[in-house]
Amino acid sequence: MAKNSAKAPDRGAASARQAKIQAAQKSAGGGANKIVVATVVAIVAIIATVGGVVWSQMSKENDVTGGGNALPAGVSELGQGYPAFQDVTPVDGAPTVDLYVDYQCPACAMFEEAFGPTLSQQAADGKIKLVYHVKNFLDDNLRNDSSTRAANGAFCASDAGKFQEYSDQLFPGQPEREGDGWTDAQLKAFAETAGVSGEALTTWESCVAAGKYTDYVNSVEKQSFADGVKGTPTVKVNGEDLDTSTLVNAEGTAFDPAKLVAALEAAGK
Incomplete structure (x- = not known):
């Protein structure tokens, strides 16, 4: 019977590589998750800032336009002098x-x-x-x-x-x-x-x-x-x-x- 010329896998080397991968993952300490969290926080902050700017602009416009029902100071309802x-x-x-x-x-x-x-x-x-x-x-x-x-x-x-x-x-x-x-x-x-x-x-x-x-x-x-x-x-x-x-x-x-x-x-x- 002919002998198989392929070498048997080096189980020691494979184990060493796996150990290095696991060690690298542990040393990262969930770094990828931290990046995701930081990104989400940044996006939320941007949304809040933009929302605040839009609200402020709408508030200023309402101050000027009165939203259609503006009353002069001293007047409590429509129709009053x-x-x-x-x-x-x-x-x-x-x-x-x-x-x-x-x-x-x-x-x-x-x-x-x-x-x-x-x-x-x-x-x-x-x-x-x-x-x-x-x-x-x-x-x-x-x-x-x-x-x-x-x-x-x-x-x-x-x-x-x-x-x-x-x-x-x-x-x-x-x-x-x-x-x-x-x-x-x-x-x-x-x-x-x-x-x-x-x-x-x-x-x-x-x-x-x-x-x-x-x-x-x-x-x-x-x-x-x-x-x-x-x-x-x-x-x-x-x-x-x-x-x-x-x-x-x-x-x-x-x-x-x-x-x-x-x-x-x-x-x-």
Whole structure:
């Protein structure tokens, strides 16, 4: 019988190799597992960071846009008027003056020219509580969106504490021809003149572009109409309509701010 020329396996060498492999695995101490764990931890950290950035960005955007239901400071629900001069504490018995206006309204501009400074001074002195109900019905009448955009400009300025300063410019700054409306540049110029600057101005621009307070303005229009306010300007003192025709001088040729003050003082008694 022919002999097999192949050598028998060297069992000692095989055992030695196996021992080396096992020793190497033990010396690694589960190193591969550590790498996997470290990788997972890193991925989780990245996800958390990215998620935090996204949440922060969404939070900032909601601060600007209001998520569609933004209310100006001092207003607790849609449809309510905006209380001006919120940093002033009214005196006891101060009457509430509700002023219904549309920023494109020419008659409102005339009223503002005659009585605006008086109302502002009375409110600043705490003698009245001045509440604005900013309407936008003239957008439909004039086929533009300037009443809504101007209202957004005023309430976005209120975020920077500059509502009155902004509002005071809109009536004297009405376009010469009714219906022309304001350009974005004009509305921005009002903000700058009102004292909105730097980062606050950038936020104001984003606020107006997003129409942050459009839903609020629409709700005020709807509520005021439901309350029987059909035109502007309308003035209510302690809930009662003030007949502005009684506020003219003895000659009947011009409005008389002194008569407005007298009417407000009488309402506060």
